[in-house]
Amino acid sequence: xxxxxxxxxxxxxxxxxxxxxxxxxxxxxxxxxxxxxxxxxxxxxxxxxxxxxxxxxxxxxxxxxxxxxxxxxxxxxxxxxxxxxxxxxxxxxxxxxxxxxxxxxxxxxxxxxxxxxxxxxxxxxxxxxxxxxxxxxxxxxxxxxxxxxxxxxxxxxxxxxxxxxxxxxxxxxxxxxxxxxxxxxxxxxxxxxxxxxxxxxxxxxxxxxxxxxxxxxxxxxxxxxxxxxxxxxxxxxxxxxxxxxxxxxxxxxxxxxxxxxxxxxxxxxxxxxxxxxxxxxxxxxxx
Numbered sequence: 555x556x557x558x559x560x561x562x563x564x565x566x567x568x569x570x571x572x573x574x575x576x577x578x579x580x581x582x583x584x585x586x587x588x589x590x591x592x593x594x595x596x597x598x599x600x601x602x603x604x605x606x607x608x609x610x611x612x613x614x615x616x617x618x619x620x621x622x623x624x625x626x627x628x629x630x631x632x633x634x635x636x637x638x639x640x641x642x643x644x645x646x647x648x649x650x651x652x653x654x655x656x657x658x659x660x661x662x663x664x665x666x667x668x669x670x671x672x673x674x675x676x677x678x679x680x681x682x683x684x685x686x687x688x689x690x691x692x693x694x695x696x697x698x699x700x701x702x703x704x705x706x707x708x709x710x711x712x713x714x715x716x717x718x719x720x721x722x723x724x725x726x727x728x729x730x731x732x733x734x735x736x737x738x739x740x741x742x743x744x745x746x747x748x749x750x751x752x753x754x755x756x757x758x759x760x761x762x763x764x765x766x767x768x769x770x771x772x773x774x775x776x777x778x779x780x781x782x783x784x785x786x787x788x789x790x791x792x793x794x795x796x797x798x799x800x801x802x803x804x805x806x807x808x809x810x811x812x813x814x815x816x817x818x819x820x821x822x823x824x825x826x827x828x829x830x831x832x833x834x835x836x837x838x839x840x841x
Contacts, residue, residue, distance in 0.1 A: 556588070556638075556640050556641065557586055557587050557588045557614060557615065557638075557640075557641045557642075558586045558587055558641065558642050558643065559584065559586075559587040559588070559641060559642065559643045559644075559645055559661060560587070560588045560590065560634070560638035560641045560643070560644050560645070561579075561584070561587060561588070561589050561590065561613075561644075561645040561647065562589075562590040562591075562592055562630075562631070562634045562644075562645070562646055562647065563575050563576055563579070563589070563590070563591050563592070563647045563648075563649060564592045564594055564627070564630065564646075564647070564648060564649060565591060565592065565593045565594065565599065565649040566593075566594045566595065566624075566649065567595070567596060568649060569599050570591065570599055570600075570601060570602075570603070570605055570606065570609075571603060571604075571605045573649040573650070574649070574650045574651065574652055574765075575647050575648065575649050575650060575651045575652075575653065576591070576605060576609065576649070577605065578651075578652050578653040579609075579612070579647075579653050580605070580608040580609055580611075580612050581653065582612070582653065582655070582658045583612055584612055584613050584614075585612070585613070585614055586614055587613055587614060588613065588614060588615040588616075588617070588638065588641070589609065589612075589613040589615070589616045589617070590617045590619060590634060590638075591609075591616070591617070591618045591619065592619045592621060592630060592634070593618065593619065593620045593621065593622075594621055594624050594625060594630070595621065595622040595623065595624045596622060596624070597622070598620045598622065599618070599620065600618075601616065601618045624831070626729065626731070626732035626733070626736070626829065626831050626832050627706065627727075627731075627732065627733060627736040628727040628728055628729045628730070628731050628732065628736045628739065628832070629727075629729050629832070631646060631706070631726065631727045631736070632725045632726060632727050632729065634646075635711070635716060635725075635726060639716070641713065642712070642713055643661065643664065643710055643711065643712055643713065644710075644711040644713075644716070645661060645708075645709070645710050645711070646706050646707065646708070646709045646711070647707050647708065648706070648707040648764070650676075650764065650765040651707050651708060651762045651763065651764045651765075652676070652762060652763035652764070653762065654760065654761060654762060654763070656671075656759075656760040656761055657671050657708065657760040657761065657762055659760065660710065660759045660760035661710055663759075664710055664712060664759075665712070666696075666712060666755045666756055666757045667699075667711075667712050667714050667715040667718070667754045667755050667756055668709065668710065668711055668712065668715055668754070668755075668756040668757075669709075669710035669712075669756075669757060669758070669759065669760065670683070670684040670697065670702070670704040670708070670709065670710075670756060670757070670758045671704075671708040671710075671758060671759075671760040671761050671762045672684065672691070672692065672758055672760070672761035672762070673704065673705055673707070673708065673761070673762055673764050673766070674761055674762065674763050674764065675763075675764065675765075675766045675769045676763045676764060676765050676766075677765070677766070677769040678769050680769070681761070682766060682768075682769075683703075683704040683705050684697060684702055684703065684704035684758055685702065685703055685704065686698055686701055686702040687701045687702075691758055693758075694757075694758060694759045694760075695757065695758065696755065696756070696757045697756045697757055697758060699744060699748060699754040699755070699756050700745060700748050702741065702756060703737075703738050703741040704737070704741075705737050705764075706736060706737035707762070707764055708762045708764070709737070709740075711726070715754070718747065718752055718754070719743070719747070721752075722747060722750070722752075724743060726740045726743065727739050727740055728740075728742070728743065728791065729832055730787055730791055730827055730828040730829065730832055731784065731787060731828075731829055731832070732783075732829035732830075732831040732832055733780050733784075733829070734780050734781050734783070734784035735784035735787060735788055738788075742788075742792050778816070779815075779816055779819055782804055782808070782816055782819060782820050782823075783819055783820070783823040783829055783830075785797070785800060785801055785804060785820070786801060786819075786820045786821075786823035786824040787823050787824070787827060787828060787829060789801045789824060790823075790824050790825075790827040791827055801820070801824070804820065805817055805820055805821075808820070
């Protein structure tokens with residue numbers, strides 16, 4: 555085993571020094587861990603300056619990946635896991651999370667298949683994740699793996715979880731999703747494996763502060779469309795009566811409001827069963 559942990563921080567449209575995640579990550583020691591900074595565009599970035607020096611001091615190995623094609627997060631996460639398959643744990647982070655001492659302790663002490671830190675909005679200071687049986691969990695405890703989910707940033711994935719998925723020859727994240735839906739897909743796949751007899755242990759014993767788009771005012775047309783694509787892909791890939799009703803309502807709402815581009819995106823995503831960006835992309839790695 556090369557390292558205890560492999561941590562990926564996905565950066566988009568910002569320089570290294572502007573990432574809240576990287577600026578708070580360097581407050582803690584990860585001497586037997588590897589850090590991958592994955593720049594998902596739209597321009598190349600470099601690992602230089604004071605923050606670069608701090609990062610190199612805190613990690614055993616630091617790797618910068620410049621990928622200007624805005625790779626689908628599902629493919630990015632799966633490749634990150636595959637490239638670092640020998641480590642004990644995989645940690646996934648966005649570029650705008652505040653790392654806490656409790657989160658670092660949870661990483662160091664984790665023996666569960668997955669740790670889901672509580673996600674506290676930086677805007678209104680309310681806890682929004684994880685969700686169990688449609689209710690937000692706000693205290694340290696084990697979670698019901700059949701009825702729980704969270705967002706991607708902060709997921710601590712133990713090697714044991716990866717091995718359970720490998721046993722069934724499936725990847726953790728569904729590569730039919732690109733942005734929204736990627737994080738929940740690992741839980742949907744977990745539910746399917748539970749139905750096949752697998753057992754999972756997941757828990758929450760820490761917290762992160764995070765920027766959540768849902769708490770930061772009106773959503774942009776781009777995010778609205780991305781959420782609609784998520785609904786369409788989910789209805790196709792993980793069909794239920796409730797999801798079909800939900801999708802039909804979204805189509806009707808957008809038709810009556812003359813949002814024909816949204817309707818077109820919904821239908822294309824449903825009939826193809828994938829996000830339009832979910833094709834193999836090339837990554838250009840800087841070591």
